[in-house]
Amino acid sequence: MQHIIDRFISYVIIDTESDANSENTPSTNKQWNLANKLVEELKAIGMDDVSIDDKAYIMATLPSNVDHEVPTIGFVSHFDTSPDFCGASVKPQIIPNYDGKDIILNAEKNIVLSPNYFKDLLLYKGQTLITTDGTTLLGADDKAGITEIVTAMEYLIKNPEIKHGKIRIGFTPDEEIGRGAHHFDVEKFGADWAYTMDGSQVGELEYENFNAASAKITFKGKSVHPGYAIGKMINSMLIANAFINKLPQEETPEKTKGYEGFFHVHHLKGSIEETVLELIIRDHNKKKFEKRKELIEKITKKINKKFEKQFGENIVVTEIKDQYYNMKEKVLPVKHIVDIAEKAMKEIGIKPLIKPIRGGTDGSQLSYKGLPCPNIFAGGHNFHGKYEYVPVESMQKAVNVIVKIAELTTKEIPVKN
Numbered sequence: 001m002q003h004i005i006d007r008f009i010s011y012v013i014i015d016t017e018s019d020a021n022s023e024n025t026p027s028t029n030k031q032w033n034l035a036n037k038l039v040e041e042l043k044a045i046g047m048d049d050v051s052i053d054d055k056a057y058i059m060a061t062l063p064s065n066v067d068h069e070v071p072t073i074g075f076v077s078h079f080d081t082s083p084d085f086c087g088a089s090v091k092p093q094i095i096p097n098y099d100g101k102d103i104i105l106n107a108e109k110n111i112v113l114s115p116n117y118f119k120d121l122l123l124y125k126g127q128t129l130i131t132t133d134g135t136t137l138l139g140a141d142d143k144a145g146i147t148e149i150v151t152a153m154e155y156l157i158k159n160p161e162i163k164h165g166k167i168r169i170g171f172t173p174d175e176e177i178g179r180g181a182h183h184f185d186v187e188k189f190g191a192d193w194a195y196t197m198d199g200s201q202v203g204e205l206e207y208e209n210f211n212a213a214s215a216k217i218t219f220k221g222k223s224v225h226p227g228y229a230i231g232k233m234i235n236s237m238l239i240a241n242a243f244i245n246k247l248p249q250e251e252t253p254e255k256t257k258g259y260e261g262f263f264h265v266h267h268l269k270g271s272i273e274e275t276v277l278e279l280i281i282r283d284h285n286k287k288k289f290e291k292r293k294e295l296i297e298k299i300t301k302k303i304n305k306k307f308e309k310q311f312g313e314n315i316v317v318t319e320i321k322d323q324y325y326n327m328k329e330k331v332l333p334v335k336h337i338v339d340i341a342e343k344a345m346k347e348i349g350i351k352p353l354i355k356p357i358r359g360g361t362d363g364s365q366l367s368y369k370g371l372p373c374p375n376i377f378a379g380g381h382n383f384h385g386k387y388e389y390v391p392v393e394s395m396q397k398a399v400n401v402i403v404k405i406a407e408l409t410t411k412e413i414p415v416k417n
Helices: 003-010 031-045 121-124 140-158 236-246 286-311 328-334 338-345 363-369 392-408
Strands: 048-052 058-062 073-078 093-095 103-104 111-113 129-131 167-170 193-199 202-205 211-220 262-270 274-283 316-324 375-379 389-391
Touching: 003 031, 003 129, 003 140, 003 262, 031 048, 031 058, 031 140, 058 140, 073 392, 103 129, 103 193, 121 202, 121 328, 140 167, 140 389, 140 392, 193 202, 193 338, 193 392, 202 338, 211 236, 211 286, 236 262, 236 274, 236 286, 274 286, 286 316, 316 363, 328 338, 328 363, 338 363, 338 392, 363 392, 375 392, 389 392
Parallel strands: 073 167, 073 193, 193 375
Antiparallel strands: 048 058, 058 167, 093 129, 103 111, 129 389, 202 375, 211 274, 211 316, 262 274
């Protein structure tokens, strides 16, 4: 497992945080540092057709080693990390033979990773964990996935007795800001289907995800001296607060689970004259998703009507943008691709955990671009923060799943015409 540890750490110490405020692709120049390293590494392990385009999308091929026609499959991961928490100067800590007790991430700052709060830790007693030092995220989302794909390809190259068809791999920038698949060339990739290695706990296998939209809502106001403000001042911050209070109070991320959707207010910045509210809208059910967007518009219109005489124009301006849709619609017609992954897990002793994603991956957008793409566990936990960790054994199991899927795909699987 040391090989996996060394490879993973070589990736996470490179800062690849993406930036939603940038219009470039990749959104940050520092993503190139890992992208270029990956290109050289793929060449070094013996991959064919290694390419990187002007937007840092990486593709490579492992040729088939069977003499009959086999579907071309793909494996995809992203190399950017979330801008939600610091991704610079990552200092991974290795915890061998985890004893099930509190892990001191940072004694000076009293930052503790405790199974009393993060109960999943107890699943990995006796295993080797890689954690943060309490000051950054780790980057297992999704550098664990990249580690697993590269390691699996290397293993297949070194063990040609394991039969497989043509395998394509793809690494993308900017997934964490919702753009990972925007410039992914599905035709160039040339796979019949693919899997993103971007899930969490061992066994996760997902082909349902949220329908997603973002909303940016701007509230206007009028500032006058507070001592003489009666009938004149309009405080945009209070209007924004009223808007938030009209949203269903029980339909937030911290109060929902499973298939339940939500509204999530994630940024609010304002003054008397102008306040900007940013939120995301999520629901697995397409009809409920549309109803959520309609509610935002309905609240907007109601507030605008209330202030139309006093303000003279729309006091609330709402912009809603769809981000991605539930991949289930595109995966169900080719359900055998999920069945293969499920069978692969069972054959190597992993209990599949088939459940909806309470989020989205590159796979959701890729599925709508013509590349059906379920999601498989990469092994990490507590993404996007200082409590992130990954068991090394989980990464090894993900490698084994990739290899087994490649092997199973050579056996009586329909070839796309």
